[in-house]
Amino acid sequence: MENKLINITLKVWRQRGPKTKGAFETYKLDGVSVDSSFLEMLDMLNEKLISERKEPVVFDHDCREGICGMCSLYINGHPHGPDEDITTCQLHMRKFKDGETITIEPWRSHGFPIIRDLMVNRTAFDKIMQAGGYVSVNTGGFAEANAIPIPKRIADEAMDSASCIGCGACVAACKNGSAMLFVSAKVSQLALLPQGKKEGARRAKAMVAKMDELGFGNCTNTGACEAECPKNISITNIARLNREFLSAKFKD
Amino acid sequence: MGCFIFNSSIGRKLVMSITGIALVLFLTFHAVMNIFVIISPEVYDQICEFLGANWYAIVGTVGLAALVVIHIFYALWLSIQNYIARGTDRYDVKANAPGVEWAGQNMLVLGLIVFGFLGLHLYNFWYEMQLPEIMGQEPAVGSEIVKGLFQSPVYCVVYMVWFAAIWFHLTHGIWSAIQTMGGSNHIWLPRIKTISNIWATIVVLIFMSIPVFYLITNLLG
Numbered sequence: 497m498e499n500k501l502i503n504i505t506l507k508v509w510r511q512r513g514p515k516t517k518g519a520f521e522t523y524k525l526d527g528v529s530v531d532s533s534f535l536e537m538l539d540m541l542n543e544k545l546i547s548e549r550k551e552p553v554v555f556d557h558d559c560r561e562g563i564c565g566m567c568s569l570y571i572n573g574h575p576h577g578p579d580e581d582i583t584t585c586q587l588h589m590r591k592f593k594d595g596e597t598i599t600i601e602p603w604r605s606h607g608f609p610i611i612r613d614l615m616v617n618r619t620a621f622d623k624i625m626q627a628g629g630y631v632s633v634n635t636g637g638f639a640e641a642n643a644i645p646i647p648k649r650i651a652d653e654a655m656d657s658a659s660c661i662g663c664g665a666c667v668a669a670c671k672n673g674s675a676m677l678f679v680s681a682k683v684s685q686l687a688l689l690p691q692g693k694k695e696g697a698r699r700a701k702a703m704v705a706k707m708d709e710l711g712f713g714n715c716t717n718t719g720a721c722e723a724e725c726p727k728n729i730s731i732t733n734i735a736r737l738n739r740e741f742l743s744a745k746f747k748d
Numbered sequence: 749m750g751c752f753i754f755n756s757s758i759g760r761k762l763v764m765s766i767t768g769i770a771l772v773l774f775l776t777f778h779a780v781m782n783i784f785v786i787i788s789p790e791v792y793d794q795i796c797e798f799l800g801a802n803w804y805a806i807v808g809t810v811g812l813a814a815l816v817v818i819h820i821f822y823a824l825w826l827s828i829q830n831y832i833a834r835g836t837d838r839y840d841v842k843a844n845a846p847g848v849e850w851a852g853q854n855m856l857v858l859g860l861i862v863f864g865f866l867g868l869h870l871y872n873f874w875y876e877m878q879l880p881e882i883m884g885q886e887p888a889v890g891s892e893i894v895k896g897l898f899q900s901p902v903y904c905v906v907y908m909v910w911f912a913a914i915w916f917h918l919t920h921g922i923w924s925a926i927q928t929m930g931g932s933n934h935i936w937l938p939r940i941k942t943i944s945n946i947w948a949t950i951v952v953l954i955f956m957s958i959p960v961f962y963l964i965t966n967l968l969g
Contacts, residue, residue: 507840520840573843580846599841606835653934669845671853673833674757704758713833714757714826717924718852723845732933738758739930745752745759 500530502594506541508553509601514609514617520599530590534577535560535567537589554613560585562726565661568668569614570601575665575724583663583726603668607675607712620710621662621678628702629682631692644690657684659727666721666729672713677721679707680737681729687740697744704741757829758928760822765925767819772922772947774812775914779954786961789891796890801881809878820863827856851920858917865910872897898962907959911952918948 503526511518525544528537535557542552558566567584571577577587592598600614608616658681666677683700686692692699715734722731752759784792799805851858873893881887897903923944926932932940 509840518837570839570841573839573841574845578843601839601841604835604837604839606833608835671834672830673835674830676757704756708755708757711833712757713830714761715928716761716826716830716852716855717920717927718848720845720848720853723847730934730937731927732937735927735930735932735937738761738928741756741758742762742930745756 500590501527502530502589502592502596504528504537504589504592504595505597507597507599508541508614510553510613511602511610513612518610518613528589530588530592532589533560533585534569534571534587534589535585554611554615556615557585562586563661565663568603568616568663568665570603570668572599575603575668576663576726581726581728583661586726603664605664605667605670605673605712607667607673607710608664616664618662618664620712621664621675623710624675624679624703624706625662625682627706628695628699629686631686631695633691633694646689650688654685654688657681657688657729657733660685660725660729661727663726665724665726667712669720669724670713670715671718671720672716673711674715674721675707675710675712676715676734676737677725677729677731679703680731680733683737683740684733687736696740697747700737700740701744704737760826761928763818763822764826765928767815767822768921768925770815771812771819772918772925772951774815775918776947776951779951782958783954785891785894785958789895792891792894793889796877796887799878800887801878805878806882816863816866820859823856823859849920851916852924855917855920858913861913862910862917865906865913868906869910872903894958895962898959899966901963901966904959904963908956911955914955915948915952918951919945922947 503524506523506525507520508523509518510521523541523545525537525541528540532540535555538553538555545552556566556568558564560567562583562585565583567576569576569584571584571587576582576584577591579587579591602608602610602614603616603618605616607620608618611617660678660681662678662682664675664678667673667675670677683696683703686699687696717731717734719731722729753763754760781792781795784795799808876888876893877890878887898907921944923932923937923940926940926944927937
C-alpha cells in the first residue's frame with residue numbers, strides 16, 4: 497500500500513509556565529505519513545526539535561486509544577480536532593491536506609490553567625468528583641450483578657453518561673467556560689441507578705457547589721459542548737442535573 | 749433553601765428562565781391584542797381603554813418592568829461571570845461547532861438590541877398612552893398612534909428589525925428556559941426546540957404583520 501506523505505506547517509502555542517506569557521511558534525514539518533496519528537505527528541515534531549537542540553512541545557497523552565481522557569488540544573478551532581466523536585489521539589493525519597497550516601492551542605479556560613505549552617491543569621475535575629461523584633452507601637460484599645433488576649433503557653442511559661472520560665473538551669468548547677456537561681454526566685451516571693439514587697440530592701448540591709467555587713461559568717445551553725464531545729454526551733444530562741439540583745434545593 | 753437563586757449557577761439560571769418565560773407569556777398576550785389594530789381598530793381602542801391606567805394595568809406594568817430589570821440584571825451578572833470563566837487568553841482560531849445555533853451563542857447581543865428598541869417603543873406608545881393617563885391627562889387614541897407611526901416606512905423597518913431580533917432571542921430562549929428548569933430528556937429535547945421555534949414564529953409573525961400591513965397599504969396608496 498502506498499504511504500502518502502504530506503508537508504504541513506504547525507502553529508503551536510508555547511508557554512513556559514502558568515504565569516508567563518505565551519505566544520505562537522511556527523514549525524514546518526515535512527514527510528508526515530497520512531496514516532500516522534496526530535500525536536505521532538507531534539512526536540515527530542518533538543524528535544525534530546530535540547535533534548535541533550530546541551525545547552520539545554509539552555502536551556498531555558496517555559492511553560492513545562480514546563479512553564483515558566488525557567489528551568486534549570484545540571486543533572483548528574475544535575477541541576480534539578476537526579473529526580467528530582473522537583479524541584485527539586484517535587485523530588489521523590489523513591484529515592489534513594498537503595501544505596495545510598494547523599493551529600494547535602491548549603484548552604483555554606479559567607478552570608484549566610496552563611501548566612506548560614499545550615498541557616493544562618485539569619485537577620478541577622478531580623476536585624468536583626471528590627466533592628460527591630461517588631456512592632458511599634454500603635453495598636456489602638460481592639453480590640450477583642443482576643440481583644437488583646435495572647431496566648435496559650435505564651442501564652443504557654447510565655452507561656452513556658458514564659462514557660464521559662473527563663477530558664474537558666466541553667469546557668474548552670464552551671464560550672462560557674462551563675463544566676456543566678461533565679458534571680451532569682457524572683451526576684447522571686449514578687443518579688440513574690438504584691445504588692446512586694439514594695445520595696442524589698447531596699451529590700448534585702455538592703458537585704455544583706464545587707463547580708461554581710472553582711470558577712467554571714454558567715451554562716447558557718448553546719450546545720457547543722455536546723457538539724464537540726468526543727464521547728457524544730448529550731445535553732439532556734444537563735437537564736437531569738438541573739432537575740436533581742433544583743428539587744434538592746426546593747426540598748431543603 | 750437558603751438563597752440558592754443568588755449563590756448557585758443553576759439557581760441564577762432558574763431566575764433567567766422564570767423571568768424569561770413570564771416575558772414570553774406577556775409578549776404572546778401583547779401580540780394577540782395588537783392584531784386587532786388591523787382586524788378592528790374599534791376593538792383595539794376598547795382594549796386600550798380597558799387597560800388604560802387602571803390599577804390592574806399599573807400593577808401589570810410595574811410587574812413587567814420588574815421582570816425586565818431582573819432578567820437583564822441576571823443576564824449581565826451571568827455574562828460577566830462567564831467572561832471571567834472563559835479565561836484571559838482567547839482562542840486564535842474559532843470554528844463553528846456543527847449544530848450550534850447562532851442565536852444561542854449571541855443571546856446577550858440580541859437581548860441588548862431588543863432592550864435598546866424597547867426604549868424607543870416605550871417612547872412611541874407608553875409615553876403617549878399610559879403615562880398621560882397616570883398624570884391625569886387625556887391619553888392618545890391607540891389605533892391613531894399606530895396608524896400615524898407606521899405612516900413612516902422607516903419606523904416600519906425599524907420595528908421589523910426589532911421583531912427579527914426578538915425572534916432570534918425567543919427561538920433559543922424558550923427551549924433554553926425549559927431545559928434549565930429540567931424539562932428535557934432524549935424525547936423532549938427535540939420537541940421543546942420545535943415548540944420554541946413555532947411559538948417564537950407565531951408571536952413574531954403576528955407582531956410583524958402590523959408594520960407589514962401598513963407598509964403595503966401605504967405603498968398601494
